[in-house]
Amino acid sequence: DGGITQSPKYLFRKEGQNVTLSCEQNLNHDAMYWYRQDPGQGLRLIYYSQIVNDFQKGDIAEGYSVSREKKESFPLTVTSAQKNPTAFYLCASSSPPGQGTDTQYFGPGTRLTVL
Amino acid sequence: GQNIDQPTEMTATEGAIVQINCTYQTSGFNGLFWYQQHAGEAPTFLSYNVLDGLEEKGRFSSFLSRSKGYSYLLLKELQMKDSASYLCAVMDSNYQLIWGAGTKLIIKP
Numbered sequence: 082d083g084g085i086t087q088s089p090k091y092l093f094r095k096e097g098q099n100v101t102l103s104c105e106q107n108l109n110h111d112a113m114y115w116y117r118q119d120p121g122q123g124l125r126l127i128y129y130s131q132i133v134n135d136f137q138k139g140d141i142a143e144g145y146s147v148s149r150e151k152k153e154s155f156p157l158t159v160t161s162a163q164k165n166p167t168a169f170y171l172c173a174s175s176s177p178p179g180q181g182t183d184t185q186y187f188g189p190g191t192r193l194t195v196l
Numbered sequence: 197g198q199n200i201d202q203p204t205e206m207t208a209t210e211g212a213i214v215q216i217n218c219t220y221q222t223s224g225f226n227g228l229f230w231y232q233q234h235a236g237e238a239p240t241f242l243s244y245n246v247l248d249g250l251e252e253k254g255r256f257s258s259f260l261s262r263s264k265g266y267s268y269l270l271l272k273e274l275q276m277k278d279s280a281s282y283l284c285a286v287m288d289s290n291y292q293l294i295w296g297a298g299t300k301l302i303i304k305p
Contacts, residue, residue, distance in 0.1 A: 123200065123283070123295030124239075139292075171238055178291030184229065185293065187238035 084108065085188035087172050092193045094159075094166070102157045102191045104172035113155040114173040114185060117141065124171065130155055131177055159193065167195045198222045200296035202284050207302045208274055216269045216282050216299045224289020230258050230269045231283040233298065239283055242269070271301075279303045 085106040094100045106113065112131045116124040126139030130149040144163025149155055155174075159166045169192050173185040199221045208214040220228070227246040231239035245251055245260035245267060257270040269282055281298040288294055 121204075121297060123297045124285075124293075125295075126292065129292075178226075178287070183227075183287070183291065184241050184244060186241065190238050192236075 085172060085174055085186060087170075087188035087191050089191060090189065092191055094193065094195050096195055097161045099158055099160050100193065102159065102170055102172075102193070104155045104157065104188055105153055106155075106172075106174045106188075107153060108174055108186065109152075110174035110186075111152070111177045112175045112183075113149070114175075115139075115145070115147065115155070115157045116171045116173065118169040118171060118190075127157065166193055168193060198288065198294045200284055200286060200294055202282075202296040202299045204297070205300045205302065207304060208271075210274055210276060210303055210305050212274050213270065213272050214274060214301065216271070216284075216301065218267045218269070218284035218296060220265050220267070220284070220286045220294070220296075222286045222288045222294055225262060226287040226289065226291055228258075228260055228267050229285045229287070229293070230256075230267075231285065233281045233283055235280070242282075274303050276303050276305070 088103045114129045115127040118124050125141050127145050128147045130136035136149050146158045171190045172188040175183050175185045202218045230242040233239040243258040250259045255272045260267045281300045283298045284296040285293045
Protein backbone atom coordinates (compact mmCIF):
# COMPACT_ATOMS: atom_id res chain seq x y z
CA ASP A 82 0.00 0.00 0.00
CA GLY A 83 1.31 3.42 -0.93
CA GLY A 84 1.05 6.14 1.64
CA ILE A 85 2.59 8.43 4.20
CA THR A 86 3.39 7.34 7.73
CA GLN A 87 4.14 9.50 10.73
CA SER A 88 5.33 8.38 14.09
CA PRO A 89 4.60 8.54 16.87
CA LYS A 90 0.89 9.42 16.88
CA TYR A 91 1.11 11.03 20.31
CA LEU A 92 4.24 12.53 21.83
CA PHE A 93 4.86 14.14 25.18
CA ARG A 94 7.90 16.23 25.87
CA LYS A 95 9.26 18.22 28.74
CA GLU A 96 10.14 21.85 28.24
CA GLY A 97 13.72 22.33 27.10
CA GLN A 98 13.93 19.03 25.23
CA ASN A 99 14.34 18.61 21.50
CA VAL A 100 12.12 16.03 19.82
CA THR A 101 12.12 14.54 16.30
CA LEU A 102 8.95 13.64 14.40
CA SER A 103 9.21 11.01 11.71
CA CYS A 104 7.65 11.19 8.23
CA GLU A 105 8.08 8.51 5.58
CA GLN A 106 6.37 8.17 2.20
CA ASN A 107 6.42 5.47 -0.48
CA LEU A 108 4.45 7.41 -3.08
CA ASN A 109 7.62 8.30 -4.99
CA HIS A 110 6.83 11.98 -4.46
CA ASP A 111 9.61 14.52 -4.83
CA ALA A 112 8.02 17.22 -2.67
CA MET A 113 7.40 16.93 1.06
CA TYR A 114 5.95 19.38 3.58
CA TRP A 115 5.54 19.93 7.30
CA TYR A 116 2.52 21.82 8.64
CA ARG A 117 1.36 22.78 12.06
CA GLN A 118 -2.34 22.91 12.94
CA ASP A 119 -3.72 24.80 15.93
CA PRO A 120 -7.40 25.05 16.92
CA GLY A 121 -9.31 27.66 14.94
CA GLN A 122 -6.46 28.31 12.51
CA GLY A 123 -5.55 27.15 9.06
CA LEU A 124 -2.61 24.89 8.45
CA ARG A 125 0.68 26.78 8.63
CA LEU A 126 3.73 25.72 6.64
CA ILE A 127 6.88 25.04 8.65
CA TYR A 128 9.30 23.67 6.06
CA TYR A 129 9.12 22.12 2.64
CA SER A 130 11.45 20.23 0.36
CA GLN A 131 11.12 19.80 -3.39
CA ILE A 132 14.14 17.56 -3.86
CA VAL A 133 16.60 15.50 -1.86
CA ASN A 134 19.24 17.48 0.04
CA ASP A 135 17.30 20.73 -0.37
CA PHE A 136 14.63 22.36 1.76
CA GLN A 137 13.09 25.77 2.28
CA LYS A 138 11.65 27.62 5.26
CA GLY A 139 7.93 28.13 5.39
CA ASP A 140 6.01 30.80 7.25
CA ILE A 141 6.82 29.60 10.78
CA ALA A 142 10.24 27.90 10.60
CA GLU A 143 11.69 29.44 13.77
CA GLY A 144 12.41 26.80 16.40
CA TYR A 145 12.22 23.92 13.92
CA SER A 146 14.75 22.08 11.76
CA VAL A 147 14.52 19.43 9.04
CA SER A 148 16.67 17.20 6.87
CA ARG A 149 16.06 15.51 3.53
CA GLU A 150 18.76 12.89 3.06
CA LYS A 151 16.46 10.42 1.31
CA LYS A 152 13.53 10.93 -1.04
CA GLU A 153 11.27 8.88 1.22
CA SER A 154 12.04 10.61 4.50
CA PHE A 155 11.59 14.15 5.86
CA PRO A 156 12.02 14.25 9.66
CA LEU A 157 11.14 17.37 11.65
CA THR A 158 12.94 18.36 14.85
CA VAL A 159 11.12 20.60 17.27
CA THR A 160 13.83 22.36 19.25
CA SER A 161 13.71 23.92 22.69
CA ALA A 162 13.76 27.31 20.92
CA GLN A 163 10.17 26.82 19.75
CA LYS A 164 8.10 28.92 22.15
CA ASN A 165 4.78 27.15 21.86
CA PRO A 166 5.33 23.68 20.41
CA THR A 167 2.10 22.01 21.57
CA ALA A 168 0.17 21.36 18.34
CA PHE A 169 -0.91 18.80 15.77
CA TYR A 170 1.88 18.27 13.22
CA LEU A 171 1.07 17.08 9.72
CA CYS A 172 3.42 15.83 7.04
CA ALA A 173 2.39 15.85 3.39
CA SER A 174 3.86 14.92 0.04
CA SER A 175 3.12 15.68 -3.60
CA SER A 176 4.53 15.61 -7.07
CA PRO A 177 6.65 18.72 -7.74
CA PRO A 178 4.40 21.79 -7.65
CA GLY A 179 3.48 23.24 -11.00
CA GLN A 180 3.77 19.96 -12.85
CA GLY A 181 0.06 19.29 -13.08
CA THR A 182 -0.61 16.75 -10.35
CA ASP A 183 0.40 18.66 -7.24
CA THR A 184 -2.29 17.53 -4.83
CA GLN A 185 -0.82 17.17 -1.37
CA TYR A 186 -1.51 13.93 0.50
CA PHE A 187 -1.20 13.82 4.26
CA GLY A 188 0.10 11.43 6.85
CA PRO A 189 -1.99 10.66 9.98
CA GLY A 190 -0.29 13.37 12.04
CA THR A 191 1.57 13.57 15.34
CA ARG A 192 0.03 15.32 18.31
CA LEU A 193 2.81 16.87 20.38
CA THR A 194 2.17 18.00 23.92
CA VAL A 195 4.78 19.88 25.94
CA LEU A 196 4.43 19.33 29.67
CA GLY B 197 -1.79 39.93 2.48
CA GLN B 198 -3.22 36.60 1.52
CA ASN B 199 -6.53 35.55 2.96
CA ILE B 200 -8.95 32.65 2.78
CA ASP B 201 -12.39 33.07 4.39
CA GLN B 202 -14.90 30.36 5.14
CA PRO B 203 -17.63 30.07 7.79
CA THR B 204 -16.50 28.69 11.12
CA GLU B 205 -19.39 26.30 11.63
CA MET B 206 -22.51 25.08 9.82
CA THR B 207 -25.32 22.75 10.79
CA ALA B 208 -27.40 20.62 8.43
CA THR B 209 -29.83 17.74 8.55
CA GLU B 210 -29.16 14.18 7.45
CA GLY B 211 -30.34 13.66 3.86
CA ALA B 212 -30.28 17.38 3.04
CA ILE B 213 -27.92 19.50 0.91
CA VAL B 214 -25.38 21.96 2.26
CA GLN B 215 -23.16 24.51 0.54
CA ILE B 216 -19.88 25.62 2.14
CA ASN B 217 -18.49 28.85 0.74
CA CYS B 218 -14.89 29.97 0.43
CA THR B 219 -13.63 33.38 -0.68
CA TYR B 220 -9.99 34.12 -1.27
CA GLN B 221 -7.49 36.89 -1.93
CA THR B 222 -4.09 35.53 -2.87
CA SER B 223 -0.93 36.46 -4.73
CA GLY B 224 -1.67 34.59 -7.91
CA PHE B 225 -3.78 31.51 -8.41
CA ASN B 226 -2.77 28.00 -9.37
CA GLY B 227 -5.82 26.10 -8.25
CA LEU B 228 -8.19 25.64 -5.32
CA PHE B 229 -8.44 22.50 -3.19
CA TRP B 230 -11.05 21.17 -0.81
CA TYR B 231 -10.13 18.71 1.92
CA GLN B 232 -12.20 16.87 4.53
CA GLN B 233 -10.82 16.47 8.03
CA HIS B 234 -12.45 14.35 10.72
CA ALA B 235 -11.65 15.29 14.30
CA GLY B 236 -8.17 14.17 15.30
CA GLU B 237 -7.33 12.90 11.83
CA ALA B 238 -5.40 14.15 8.81
CA PRO B 239 -7.04 16.06 5.94
CA THR B 240 -8.10 13.94 2.98
CA PHE B 241 -8.33 15.34 -0.54
CA LEU B 242 -11.82 15.94 -1.95
CA SER B 243 -11.54 18.12 -5.04
CA TYR B 244 -9.42 20.43 -7.16
CA ASN B 245 -10.59 23.33 -9.34
CA VAL B 246 -8.36 25.40 -11.57
CA LEU B 247 -10.86 26.50 -14.23
CA ASP B 248 -14.20 28.21 -13.67
CA GLY B 249 -17.18 25.96 -13.32
CA LEU B 250 -18.50 22.97 -11.49
CA GLU B 251 -16.66 19.72 -10.82
CA GLU B 252 -18.86 16.84 -9.72
CA LYS B 253 -17.66 13.79 -7.88
CA GLY B 254 -20.42 11.60 -6.52
CA ARG B 255 -22.29 13.33 -3.70
CA PHE B 256 -19.73 16.14 -3.60
CA SER B 257 -19.37 18.99 -6.10
CA SER B 258 -17.04 21.98 -6.12
CA PHE B 259 -17.51 25.26 -7.96
CA LEU B 260 -15.01 27.97 -8.82
CA SER B 261 -15.28 31.56 -10.03
CA ARG B 262 -11.81 33.02 -10.42
CA SER B 263 -13.08 36.51 -11.29
CA LYS B 264 -15.00 36.64 -7.99
CA GLY B 265 -12.35 34.85 -5.90
CA TYR B 266 -15.04 32.42 -4.81
CA SER B 267 -15.60 28.72 -4.48
CA TYR B 268 -18.15 26.48 -2.85
CA LEU B 269 -18.33 22.83 -1.88
CA LEU B 270 -21.76 21.26 -2.27
CA LEU B 271 -22.60 18.13 -0.32
CA LYS B 272 -25.77 16.25 -1.28
CA GLU B 273 -27.70 13.49 0.51
CA LEU B 274 -25.88 14.24 3.74
CA GLN B 275 -24.86 11.33 5.90
CA MET B 276 -23.81 11.34 9.54
CA LYS B 277 -20.27 10.40 8.48
CA ASP B 278 -20.04 13.75 6.64
CA SER B 279 -19.72 15.46 10.03
CA ALA B 280 -16.21 16.87 9.76
CA SER B 281 -14.27 20.03 9.05
CA TYR B 282 -13.94 21.11 5.43
CA LEU B 283 -10.77 22.98 4.51
CA CYS B 284 -10.41 25.32 1.55
CA ALA B 285 -6.88 25.95 0.26
CA VAL B 286 -5.56 28.02 -2.64
CA MET B 287 -2.24 27.47 -4.41
CA ASP B 288 -0.60 30.84 -4.93
CA SER B 289 1.85 32.05 -7.56
CA ASN B 290 4.74 30.37 -5.69
CA TYR B 291 2.85 27.07 -5.68
CA GLN B 292 2.38 27.29 -1.92
CA LEU B 293 -0.96 26.31 -0.39
CA ILE B 294 -2.73 29.02 1.59
CA TRP B 295 -5.23 27.45 3.97
CA GLY B 296 -8.53 28.63 5.38
CA ALA B 297 -9.30 27.88 9.02
CA GLY B 298 -11.89 25.30 8.02
CA THR B 299 -15.66 24.95 8.35
CA LYS B 300 -16.94 22.54 10.98
CA LEU B 301 -20.04 20.81 9.60
CA ILE B 302 -22.44 19.31 12.11
CA ILE B 303 -25.02 16.85 10.78
CA LYS B 304 -28.18 16.30 12.82
CA PRO B 305 -30.48 13.28 12.43
